[in-house]
Amino acid sequence: MPPTDAPDSAPRLARFAWFTVAANLLVILWGAFVRASGSGAGCGNHWPLCNGEVVPPSPTLATVIEFTHRLTSGVALLLVVALVVGARRALPRGHRVRAAAWVCLGVMILEALIGAGLVRFELVADNASMARALTLGAHLLNTLVLLAALVLTALWAGGAPPLRWREAGRSRWLLGLGTVGLILVGMTGAIASLGDTLFPARTLAEGLAQDLDPTSHLLLRLRVLHPTFAVVAGVLVLWIGTAAARWRVEAGAAGRRVAGLVLVQWAVGLTALALLVPVPLQLTHLLVADLLWMAWVVLLARVLGAQSGSASRTSEATARAASMSNTVPADSSR
Known part of the structure; x- marks a missing residue:
């Protein structure tokens, strides 16, 4: 450990x-x-x-x-x-x-x-x-x-261990993009939820028409941003989750949790859209979003924190090897 x-x-x-x-x-x-x-x-x-x-x-x-x-x-x-x-x-x-x-x-x-x-x-x-x-x-x-x-x-x-962005190499850019992407998904989701609450649609077709109508309220026209960011950022985060184990063995389980929650969130989001976002599904959608965000933070800690842990283990191994090389000649001389 x-x-x-x-x-x-x-x-x-x-x-x-x-x-x-x-x-x-x-x-x-x-x-x-x-x-x-x-x-x-x-x-x-x-x-x-x-x-x-x-x-x-x-x-x-x-x-x-x-x-x-x-x-x-x-x-x-x-x-x-x-x-x-x-x-x-x-x-x-x-x-x-x-x-x-x-x-x-x-x-x-x-x-x-x-x-x-x-x-x-x-x-x-x-x-x-x-x-x-x-x-x-x-x-x-x-x-x-x-x-x-x-x-x-x-x-x-x-x-x-603490997070070490500088030691993460190229992966830190992907992790940074994933973080920004999830934040944008969340912020646009808050705006979309407000539009759903204030301007409820009677059918899915009516809701889509509201989104595309240039005369609709701005909150309705902004709703399209949320699914757009959800797909783009979701694909990136899903890929990072599956690739995390290749970056750091310690991040494998955390990466799988992130990937699984992305798929669950897509399913909940599509179901909520099809059912005209009833309140229980709105809350479920938010719950999964928060769980995904927390799982993402854990993944960051596993990938970026493993840097210091790996460095510490390498230093310890080097110190042990040096100690053995110093003690072996003394033992043989006796």
Whole structure:
């Protein structure tokens, strides 16, 4: 096994970090349900209060959905704060896990501020402005950064080596393209989902006609970007997943998971399109997208982190060989 600089308490921290990942994933899915159900204005334009109250009396269903999202988001924030505290207590100053945990907290705070901006500027409910679409895209990007930071925190707390882009050779360019591609798929998916929610089609043919009609709302005409990026980036990521084992043996399982999730995501996306994107399939599509992104981050850690692990093992082997060459003559002289 590759050497690790993590102390004995790191495995417990890693388990807590993975729990925090799972909790945040649930919060993300519930946030998507808030948008899909049109409940974003359930607390009015008040934040952090809900309709001017700490606990709204006699809430409507939309208020319950939105208020629940705020409560669970608060719990997720507290978990990330606990992760920072745990990393500070368990690991020495300057350790990459401590730095990653602080990044998680910073991105988490930014996530809350973006959500607050959506509410305060009333970019919710039936708002079909490009400001809302762009903000949702930024929200999705921030969410991906948060998940990546949380996954890396968990991996590093478990003893995974740091990422070394410069030692990856030509593969780093493919990995970089795959990362950008998945981000673009996610951001365009957020915009497409908004268009599906605000302008639902009665039939698949009607939806396709809306996408191609130059007089349609811009959100509808932008929907075509999502499947385009999904196919192009998906093919690249699928190929990288199957090729990962040839780059690093340690990355084989992670690569197969990525490749499998790409195929699952294509199947879910096509099914959602054929069934006119019902809310359960929207949430399933987002869940698989997040799982694919997290699997991709693990793959990056396996490919790029293996560089340092391989280098360390090579150095150890060289040192052992040198030690043996120095001791053999002494033994023979006796």
